[in-house]
Amino acid sequence: MDDTVTWWKFEEVATFMKAGFEAVGVPSEEAEVCTDVLIAADKRGVDSHGVGRYKPIYLDRIWAGTQLPKTNFEIVKESPTTVVIDGHNGMGHYISKRAMEMAIEKADKYGLGMAVVRNSTHYGAAFYYPNMAVERGMIGMTTTSARPSIAPTWGVEPMLGTNPMTWGMPSDEAFPFMADYATSVTQRGKIELYDRLGKDLPDGWVIGEDGKYRHDTHQVLVDLTKDKAALTPLGGLGEDLAGYKGYGNAMVVELLSSALSQANFMKALMGVKDGKPAPIELGHSFLAIKVEAFCDLAAFKHQVGEISRQLRASRKAPGAKRIWTPGEKEYEVYQYRKDKGVPFNEPLKNAFRAVKERCNLPHKLPF
Numbered sequence: 001m002d003d004t005v006t007w008w009k010f011e012e013v014a015t016f017m018k019a020g021f022e023a024v025g026v027p028s029e030e031a032e033v034c035t036d037v038l039i040a041a042d043k044r045g046v047d048s049h050g051v052g053r054y055k056p057i058y059l060d061r062i063w064a065g066t067q068l069p070k071t072n073f074e075i076v077k078e079s080p081t082t083v084v085i086d087g088h089n090g091m092g093h094y095i096s097k098r099a100m101e102m103a104i105e106k107a108d109k110y111g112l113g114m115a116v117v118r119n120s121t122h123y124g125a126a127f128y129y130p131n132m133a134v135e136r137g138m139i140g141m142t143t144t145s146a147r148p149s150i151a152p153t154w155g156v157e158p159m160l161g162t163n164p165m166t167w168g169m170p171s172d173e174a175f176p177f178m179a180d181y182a183t184s185v186t187q188r189g190k191i192e193l194y195d196r197l198g199k200d201l202p203d204g205w206v207i208g209e210d211g212k213y214r215h216d217t218h219q220v221l222v223d224l225t226k227d228k229a230a231l232t233p234l235g236g237l238g239e240d241l242a243g244y245k246g247y248g249n250a251m252v253v254e255l256l257s258s259a260l261s262q263a264n265f266m267k268a269l270m271g272v273k274d275g276k277p278a279p280i281e282l283g284h285s286f287l288a289i290k291v292e293a294f295c296d297l298a299a300f301k302h303q304v305g306e307i308s309r310q311l312r313a314s315r316k317a318p319g320a321k322r323i324w325t326p327g328e329k330e331y332e333v334y335q336y337r338k339d340k341g342v343p344f345n346e347p348l349k350n351a352f353r354a355v356k357e358r359c360n361l362p363h364k365l366p367f
Protein backbone atom coordinates (compact mmCIF):
# COMPACT_ATOMS: atom_id res chain seq x y z
CA MET A 1 0.00 0.00 0.00
CA ASP A 2 1.54 3.37 -0.96
CA ASP A 3 2.04 6.04 1.71
CA THR A 4 -0.30 8.56 0.07
CA VAL A 5 -3.24 6.33 1.04
CA THR A 6 -5.64 7.63 3.67
CA TRP A 7 -7.90 5.17 5.49
CA TRP A 8 -11.40 6.43 6.19
CA LYS A 9 -13.82 4.56 8.49
CA PHE A 10 -16.64 2.72 6.73
CA GLU A 11 -19.42 4.46 8.70
CA GLU A 12 -18.05 7.92 7.88
CA VAL A 13 -17.60 7.10 4.19
CA ALA A 14 -21.18 5.80 4.18
CA THR A 15 -22.57 9.00 5.73
CA PHE A 16 -20.82 11.07 3.06
CA MET A 17 -21.88 8.84 0.17
CA LYS A 18 -25.49 8.65 1.27
CA ALA A 19 -25.63 12.45 1.48
CA GLY A 20 -24.12 12.69 -2.01
CA PHE A 21 -26.65 10.28 -3.44
CA GLU A 22 -29.48 12.21 -1.79
CA ALA A 23 -28.08 15.49 -3.15
CA VAL A 24 -28.49 14.18 -6.71
CA GLY A 25 -32.08 13.09 -6.05
CA VAL A 26 -31.78 9.47 -4.86
CA PRO A 27 -34.45 8.87 -2.16
CA SER A 28 -33.04 8.16 1.30
CA GLU A 29 -34.02 4.44 1.40
CA GLU A 30 -32.42 3.84 -2.02
CA ALA A 31 -29.34 5.92 -1.17
CA GLU A 32 -28.79 3.76 1.89
CA VAL A 33 -28.91 0.53 -0.13
CA CYS A 34 -26.65 1.84 -2.92
CA THR A 35 -24.11 3.04 -0.36
CA ASP A 36 -24.20 -0.25 1.53
CA VAL A 37 -23.61 -2.36 -1.60
CA LEU A 38 -20.63 -0.21 -2.66
CA ILE A 39 -19.01 -0.18 0.77
CA ALA A 40 -19.58 -3.93 1.20
CA ALA A 41 -17.23 -4.40 -1.77
CA ASP A 42 -14.45 -2.30 -0.17
CA LYS A 43 -14.90 -4.16 3.12
CA ARG A 44 -13.92 -7.35 1.30
CA GLY A 45 -11.18 -5.87 -0.85
CA VAL A 46 -13.27 -5.88 -4.06
CA ASP A 47 -11.98 -2.36 -4.71
CA SER A 48 -12.74 -2.57 -8.43
CA HIS A 49 -16.46 -2.46 -7.59
CA GLY A 50 -16.60 -0.35 -4.45
CA VAL A 51 -16.58 3.35 -3.67
CA GLY A 52 -14.16 3.93 -6.55
CA ARG A 53 -17.18 3.73 -8.82
CA TYR A 54 -19.37 6.06 -6.77
CA LYS A 55 -18.68 9.12 -8.89
CA PRO A 56 -17.51 7.78 -12.29
CA ILE A 57 -20.38 5.33 -12.70
CA TYR A 58 -23.38 6.25 -10.59
CA LEU A 59 -23.22 10.00 -9.94
CA ASP A 60 -21.84 10.86 -13.38
CA ARG A 61 -24.60 8.86 -15.06
CA ILE A 62 -27.27 10.59 -12.98
CA TRP A 63 -25.71 13.96 -13.83
CA ALA A 64 -25.57 13.01 -17.50
CA GLY A 65 -29.26 12.07 -17.38
CA THR A 66 -28.61 8.46 -18.48
CA GLN A 67 -29.73 6.89 -15.18
CA LEU A 68 -32.73 7.90 -13.06
CA PRO A 69 -32.03 8.64 -9.39
CA LYS A 70 -35.51 7.56 -8.27
CA THR A 71 -36.53 3.97 -8.99
CA ASN A 72 -39.89 2.84 -10.29
CA PHE A 73 -39.81 -0.84 -9.21
CA GLU A 74 -42.51 -2.54 -11.27
CA ILE A 75 -43.59 -6.18 -10.86
CA VAL A 76 -44.49 -7.25 -14.40
CA LYS A 77 -45.40 -10.92 -13.84
CA GLU A 78 -45.42 -13.09 -10.73
CA SER A 79 -46.06 -16.67 -9.62
CA PRO A 80 -45.48 -18.31 -6.22
CA THR A 81 -41.85 -19.09 -7.16
CA THR A 82 -41.01 -16.59 -9.91
CA VAL A 83 -41.14 -12.87 -10.57
CA VAL A 84 -40.27 -10.57 -13.47
CA ILE A 85 -39.34 -7.00 -12.55
CA ASP A 86 -38.91 -3.86 -14.64
CA GLY A 87 -36.45 -1.43 -13.04
CA HIS A 88 -37.19 1.44 -15.47
CA ASN A 89 -33.55 2.60 -15.54
CA GLY A 90 -33.50 3.31 -11.79
CA MET A 91 -30.84 2.50 -9.20
CA GLY A 92 -29.47 -0.99 -9.92
CA HIS A 93 -28.36 -1.82 -6.36
CA TYR A 94 -31.77 -1.00 -4.93
CA ILE A 95 -33.65 -2.85 -7.67
CA SER A 96 -31.41 -5.89 -7.20
CA LYS A 97 -31.66 -5.99 -3.43
CA ARG A 98 -35.46 -5.91 -3.64
CA ALA A 99 -35.48 -8.55 -6.40
CA MET A 100 -33.26 -10.86 -4.32
CA GLU A 101 -35.46 -10.28 -1.26
CA MET A 102 -38.45 -11.44 -3.34
CA ALA A 103 -36.58 -14.56 -4.52
CA ILE A 104 -35.65 -15.34 -0.89
CA GLU A 105 -39.23 -14.92 0.37
CA LYS A 106 -40.47 -17.27 -2.34
CA ALA A 107 -37.75 -19.82 -1.56
CA ASP A 108 -38.61 -19.62 2.12
CA LYS A 109 -42.21 -20.65 1.32
CA TYR A 110 -41.72 -23.05 -1.60
CA GLY A 111 -38.07 -24.17 -1.56
CA LEU A 112 -37.01 -22.22 -4.67
CA GLY A 113 -37.42 -18.61 -5.75
CA MET A 114 -36.21 -16.80 -8.83
CA ALA A 115 -36.41 -13.16 -9.86
CA VAL A 116 -35.40 -11.76 -13.25
CA VAL A 117 -35.06 -8.06 -13.99
CA ARG A 118 -35.08 -5.89 -17.08
CA ASN A 119 -34.21 -2.22 -17.53
CA SER A 120 -32.02 -2.18 -14.46
CA THR A 121 -28.63 -0.47 -14.17
CA HIS A 122 -25.18 -1.47 -12.91
CA TYR A 123 -25.63 -3.41 -9.64
CA GLY A 124 -22.00 -3.42 -8.41
CA ALA A 125 -20.21 -6.42 -6.93
CA ALA A 126 -22.44 -9.44 -7.47
CA PHE A 127 -21.67 -11.27 -4.18
CA TYR A 128 -23.90 -8.89 -2.21
CA TYR A 129 -27.09 -10.55 -3.46
CA PRO A 130 -26.21 -14.28 -3.01
CA ASN A 131 -24.86 -13.27 0.40
CA MET A 132 -28.36 -12.13 1.36
CA ALA A 133 -29.56 -15.70 0.69
CA VAL A 134 -26.61 -17.18 2.58
CA GLU A 135 -27.55 -15.12 5.63
CA ARG A 136 -30.97 -16.81 5.52
CA GLY A 137 -29.54 -20.35 5.29
CA MET A 138 -30.00 -20.53 1.52
CA ILE A 139 -27.93 -20.98 -1.60
CA GLY A 140 -27.92 -17.76 -3.64
CA MET A 141 -27.02 -17.17 -7.26
CA THR A 142 -27.04 -14.11 -9.47
CA THR A 143 -26.13 -13.18 -13.01
CA THR A 144 -25.98 -9.80 -14.71
CA SER A 145 -25.40 -8.60 -18.23
CA ALA A 146 -22.98 -5.74 -18.74
CA ARG A 147 -21.74 -3.43 -21.49
CA PRO A 148 -20.19 -5.56 -24.29
CA SER A 149 -16.50 -6.16 -23.79
CA ILE A 150 -15.70 -9.89 -24.28
CA ALA A 151 -14.96 -11.09 -27.82
CA PRO A 152 -16.22 -14.60 -28.70
CA THR A 153 -13.52 -17.25 -29.28
CA TRP A 154 -11.79 -16.44 -32.62
CA GLY A 155 -13.36 -12.95 -32.66
CA VAL A 156 -11.99 -9.48 -31.82
CA GLU A 157 -15.25 -7.55 -31.48
CA PRO A 158 -16.55 -6.90 -27.95
CA MET A 159 -19.95 -8.60 -27.88
CA LEU A 160 -20.68 -10.02 -24.41
CA GLY A 161 -20.37 -8.25 -21.06
CA THR A 162 -18.00 -9.40 -18.34
CA ASN A 163 -21.14 -11.17 -17.14
CA PRO A 164 -20.50 -12.56 -13.65
CA MET A 165 -22.32 -15.67 -12.44
CA THR A 166 -21.94 -15.65 -8.68
CA TRP A 167 -22.82 -18.46 -6.26
CA GLY A 168 -22.88 -18.24 -2.49
CA MET A 169 -23.49 -21.13 -0.06
CA PRO A 170 -23.66 -21.20 3.74
CA SER A 171 -20.83 -23.00 5.48
CA ASP A 172 -19.85 -23.98 9.04
CA GLU A 173 -16.68 -21.90 8.58
CA ALA A 174 -16.28 -18.24 9.55
CA PHE A 175 -17.06 -17.26 5.94
CA PRO A 176 -19.46 -18.63 3.30
CA PHE A 177 -18.49 -20.29 0.03
CA MET A 178 -18.62 -17.36 -2.41
CA ALA A 179 -17.48 -17.83 -6.01
CA ASP A 180 -17.82 -14.30 -7.35
CA TYR A 181 -16.17 -13.40 -10.62
CA ALA A 182 -16.60 -12.29 -14.20
CA THR A 183 -16.64 -14.75 -17.11
CA SER A 184 -13.73 -12.84 -18.65
CA VAL A 185 -10.09 -13.22 -17.59
CA THR A 186 -10.38 -9.74 -16.09
CA GLN A 187 -13.04 -7.06 -15.91
CA ARG A 188 -13.35 -3.35 -16.55
CA GLY A 189 -13.27 -2.43 -12.85
CA LYS A 190 -9.83 -4.00 -12.51
CA ILE A 191 -8.58 -2.13 -15.58
CA GLU A 192 -9.94 1.09 -14.04
CA LEU A 193 -8.04 0.22 -10.86
CA TYR A 194 -4.83 -0.29 -12.89
CA ASP A 195 -5.52 3.08 -14.52
CA ARG A 196 -5.92 4.78 -11.13
CA LEU A 197 -2.60 3.21 -10.08
CA GLY A 198 -0.92 4.16 -13.41
CA LYS A 199 -0.01 0.51 -14.19
CA ASP A 200 0.32 -1.22 -17.61
CA LEU A 201 -1.93 -4.22 -18.31
CA PRO A 202 -0.35 -7.70 -18.24
CA ASP A 203 -0.47 -10.14 -21.18
CA GLY A 204 -3.70 -12.11 -21.59
CA TRP A 205 -6.31 -9.58 -20.45
CA VAL A 206 -7.15 -7.44 -23.49
CA ILE A 207 -6.77 -7.83 -27.26
CA GLY A 208 -6.77 -5.19 -29.97
CA GLU A 209 -8.33 -5.27 -33.43
CA ASP A 210 -5.30 -7.27 -34.65
CA GLY A 211 -6.03 -9.99 -32.06
CA LYS A 212 -2.79 -9.22 -30.16
CA TYR A 213 -2.48 -8.36 -26.46
CA ARG A 214 -2.66 -4.71 -25.44
CA HIS A 215 -1.03 -3.14 -22.38
CA ASP A 216 -1.90 0.58 -22.68
CA THR A 217 -4.39 0.75 -19.78
CA HIS A 218 -5.82 4.23 -20.22
CA GLN A 219 -6.41 3.98 -23.96
CA VAL A 220 -7.85 0.47 -23.55
CA LEU A 221 -10.59 1.93 -21.33
CA VAL A 222 -11.46 4.39 -24.12
CA ASP A 223 -11.20 1.77 -26.89
CA LEU A 224 -13.36 -0.75 -25.02
CA THR A 225 -16.25 1.69 -25.37
CA LYS A 226 -15.49 2.20 -29.09
CA ASP A 227 -15.36 -1.48 -30.11
CA LYS A 228 -11.59 -1.22 -30.71
CA ALA A 229 -10.43 -3.45 -27.86
CA ALA A 230 -11.91 -6.58 -26.31
CA LEU A 231 -11.49 -8.64 -23.14
CA THR A 232 -10.58 -12.31 -23.41
CA PRO A 233 -13.08 -14.86 -22.06
CA LEU A 234 -12.10 -17.06 -19.07
CA GLY A 235 -9.59 -19.54 -20.42
CA GLY A 236 -8.06 -16.89 -22.65
CA LEU A 237 -7.39 -16.56 -26.37
CA GLY A 238 -8.20 -19.31 -28.85
CA GLU A 239 -9.00 -22.94 -28.00
CA ASP A 240 -5.77 -24.30 -26.47
CA LEU A 241 -6.71 -23.17 -22.96
CA ALA A 242 -10.45 -23.62 -23.60
CA GLY A 243 -11.42 -19.96 -23.89
CA TYR A 244 -14.62 -21.24 -25.50
CA LYS A 245 -15.73 -22.45 -22.04
CA GLY A 246 -15.56 -18.91 -20.62
CA TYR A 247 -17.27 -17.68 -23.79
CA GLY A 248 -20.03 -20.29 -23.31
CA ASN A 249 -20.49 -19.32 -19.65
CA ALA A 250 -20.66 -15.63 -20.59
CA MET A 251 -23.44 -16.58 -23.02
CA VAL A 252 -25.29 -18.49 -20.28
CA VAL A 253 -25.19 -15.32 -18.19
CA GLU A 254 -26.35 -13.12 -21.10
CA LEU A 255 -29.23 -15.53 -21.75
CA LEU A 256 -30.33 -15.91 -18.10
CA SER A 257 -30.07 -12.16 -17.56
CA SER A 258 -31.86 -11.05 -20.70
CA ALA A 259 -33.99 -13.73 -22.37
CA LEU A 260 -36.32 -14.61 -19.42
CA SER A 261 -36.91 -10.95 -18.53
CA GLN A 262 -36.87 -9.82 -22.18
CA ALA A 263 -34.15 -7.31 -21.31
CA ASN A 264 -31.84 -5.56 -23.78
CA PHE A 265 -28.73 -7.53 -24.71
CA MET A 266 -25.23 -7.23 -26.17
CA LYS A 267 -24.84 -4.21 -28.52
CA ALA A 268 -27.97 -2.56 -27.11
CA LEU A 269 -25.93 -2.14 -23.90
CA MET A 270 -23.19 0.04 -25.45
CA GLY A 271 -24.38 3.17 -23.63
CA VAL A 272 -24.25 5.19 -26.83
CA LYS A 273 -27.09 6.09 -29.20
CA ASP A 274 -26.68 8.30 -32.26
CA GLY A 275 -23.20 9.21 -30.98
CA LYS A 276 -24.54 10.45 -27.62
CA PRO A 277 -24.41 8.84 -24.12
CA ALA A 278 -27.49 6.68 -23.61
CA PRO A 279 -28.87 4.59 -20.72
CA ILE A 280 -27.35 1.12 -20.25
CA GLU A 281 -30.45 -0.84 -19.26
CA LEU A 282 -29.23 -4.19 -18.00
CA GLY A 283 -30.84 -7.52 -17.17
CA HIS A 284 -30.17 -9.61 -14.04
CA SER A 285 -31.28 -12.92 -12.56
CA PHE A 286 -31.45 -13.92 -8.89
CA LEU A 287 -32.00 -17.44 -7.58
CA ALA A 288 -32.56 -18.56 -3.98
CA ILE A 289 -32.57 -22.23 -2.96
CA LYS A 290 -33.75 -23.13 0.55
CA VAL A 291 -31.30 -25.74 1.82
CA GLU A 292 -33.79 -27.16 4.33
CA ALA A 293 -36.10 -28.11 1.46
CA PHE A 294 -33.39 -30.68 0.59
CA CYS A 295 -31.48 -31.56 3.76
CA ASP A 296 -30.63 -30.51 7.29
CA LEU A 297 -29.01 -27.05 7.20
CA ALA A 298 -26.28 -27.90 9.73
CA ALA A 299 -25.35 -31.02 7.73
CA PHE A 300 -25.21 -28.96 4.53
CA LYS A 301 -23.04 -26.29 6.11
CA HIS A 302 -20.74 -28.95 7.50
CA GLN A 303 -20.32 -30.53 4.06
CA VAL A 304 -19.58 -27.17 2.42
CA GLY A 305 -16.99 -26.54 5.15
CA GLU A 306 -15.56 -30.06 4.88
CA ILE A 307 -15.13 -29.87 1.10
CA SER A 308 -13.41 -26.49 1.52
CA ARG A 309 -11.13 -27.76 4.31
CA GLN A 310 -10.13 -30.88 2.37
CA LEU A 311 -9.28 -28.79 -0.69
CA ARG A 312 -7.14 -26.43 1.35
CA ALA A 313 -5.37 -29.34 3.03
CA SER A 314 -4.59 -31.11 -0.26
CA ARG A 315 -1.00 -31.40 -1.58
CA LYS A 316 0.43 -28.08 -2.77
CA ALA A 317 2.46 -27.36 -5.86
CA PRO A 318 6.19 -26.97 -5.18
CA GLY A 319 6.82 -23.43 -3.93
CA ALA A 320 3.13 -22.69 -3.32
CA LYS A 321 2.46 -21.44 0.20
CA ARG A 322 -1.24 -21.99 0.43
CA ILE A 323 -4.42 -23.26 -1.25
CA TRP A 324 -7.45 -20.98 -0.96
CA THR A 325 -11.17 -21.61 -1.31
CA PRO A 326 -13.66 -19.13 -2.81
CA GLY A 327 -14.72 -16.45 -0.32
CA GLU A 328 -11.67 -16.89 1.90
CA LYS A 329 -9.51 -14.02 0.66
CA GLU A 330 -12.38 -11.56 1.01
CA TYR A 331 -12.94 -12.70 4.60
CA GLU A 332 -9.27 -12.14 5.42
CA VAL A 333 -9.31 -8.67 3.86
CA TYR A 334 -12.30 -7.84 6.03
CA GLN A 335 -10.45 -8.94 9.17
CA TYR A 336 -7.67 -6.51 8.18
CA ARG A 337 -9.90 -3.63 7.12
CA LYS A 338 -12.79 -3.79 9.59
CA ASP A 339 -11.29 -1.24 11.98
CA LYS A 340 -9.43 0.76 9.32
CA GLY A 341 -12.08 1.45 6.65
CA VAL A 342 -11.68 2.25 2.96
CA PRO A 343 -8.19 3.01 1.54
CA PHE A 344 -8.32 6.26 -0.45
CA ASN A 345 -5.58 6.81 -3.03
CA GLU A 346 -5.11 10.17 -4.80
CA PRO A 347 -7.53 9.63 -7.72
CA LEU A 348 -10.21 8.41 -5.30
CA LYS A 349 -9.61 11.40 -3.01
CA ASN A 350 -10.01 13.72 -6.01
CA ALA A 351 -13.28 12.03 -7.00
CA PHE A 352 -14.67 12.57 -3.49
CA ARG A 353 -13.42 16.18 -3.41
CA ALA A 354 -15.27 16.77 -6.69
CA VAL A 355 -18.48 15.26 -5.28
CA LYS A 356 -18.23 17.38 -2.13
CA GLU A 357 -17.87 20.51 -4.22
CA ARG A 358 -20.52 19.76 -6.82
CA CYS A 359 -23.08 18.54 -4.26
CA ASN A 360 -22.15 21.31 -1.83
CA LEU A 361 -21.83 18.83 1.04
CA PRO A 362 -20.90 20.20 4.47
CA HIS A 363 -19.14 16.92 5.45
CA LYS A 364 -15.43 17.07 6.30
CA LEU A 365 -13.12 14.87 4.23
CA PRO A 366 -10.13 13.35 6.10
CA PHE A 367 -7.74 14.34 3.26
Ligand SMILES: NC(=O)c1ccc[n+]([C@@H]2O[C@H](COP(=O)([O-])OP(=O)(O)OC[C@H]3O[C@@H](n4cnc5c(N)ncnc54)[C@H](O)[C@@H]3O)[C@@H](O)[C@H]2O)c1
Pocket residue numbers: 046048049122123124125126127144145146162163164166178179180181182183185186187189190323324325326327328329330
Ligand atom coordinates in the same frame (compact mmCIF):
# COMPACT_ATOMS: atom_id res chain seq x y z
N1 LIG B 1 -21.78 -5.74 -12.13
C1 LIG B 1 -21.04 -6.12 -13.13
O1 LIG B 1 -21.34 -5.84 -14.27
C2 LIG B 1 -19.78 -6.92 -12.87
C3 LIG B 1 -19.09 -7.43 -13.95
C4 LIG B 1 -17.93 -8.17 -13.70
C5 LIG B 1 -17.49 -8.36 -12.40
N2 LIG B 1 -18.20 -7.82 -11.37
C6 LIG B 1 -17.73 -7.97 -9.98
O2 LIG B 1 -16.36 -7.68 -9.91
C7 LIG B 1 -15.79 -8.35 -8.81
C8 LIG B 1 -14.45 -8.94 -9.20
O3 LIG B 1 -14.60 -9.85 -10.29
P1 LIG B 1 -13.32 -10.59 -10.88
O4 LIG B 1 -13.75 -11.34 -12.06
O5 LIG B 1 -12.23 -9.60 -11.03
O6 LIG B 1 -12.97 -11.55 -9.67
P2 LIG B 1 -11.54 -12.12 -9.24
O7 LIG B 1 -10.80 -12.58 -10.43
O8 LIG B 1 -10.89 -11.13 -8.34
O9 LIG B 1 -11.97 -13.41 -8.40
C9 LIG B 1 -12.60 -13.25 -7.13
C10 LIG B 1 -13.21 -14.56 -6.72
O10 LIG B 1 -12.24 -15.62 -6.81
C11 LIG B 1 -11.98 -16.17 -5.50
N3 LIG B 1 -10.54 -16.48 -5.46
C12 LIG B 1 -9.51 -15.61 -5.64
N4 LIG B 1 -8.33 -16.27 -5.56
C13 LIG B 1 -8.64 -17.57 -5.35
C14 LIG B 1 -7.86 -18.76 -5.18
N5 LIG B 1 -6.53 -18.75 -5.25
N6 LIG B 1 -8.51 -19.91 -4.97
C15 LIG B 1 -9.86 -19.96 -4.91
N7 LIG B 1 -10.66 -18.88 -5.07
C16 LIG B 1 -10.05 -17.69 -5.27
C17 LIG B 1 -12.42 -15.11 -4.54
O11 LIG B 1 -12.72 -15.66 -3.26
C18 LIG B 1 -13.65 -14.54 -5.25
O12 LIG B 1 -14.75 -15.38 -5.11
C19 LIG B 1 -16.82 -9.36 -8.37
O13 LIG B 1 -17.42 -8.88 -7.20
C20 LIG B 1 -17.84 -9.39 -9.51
O14 LIG B 1 -19.15 -9.65 -9.08
C21 LIG B 1 -19.34 -7.12 -11.58
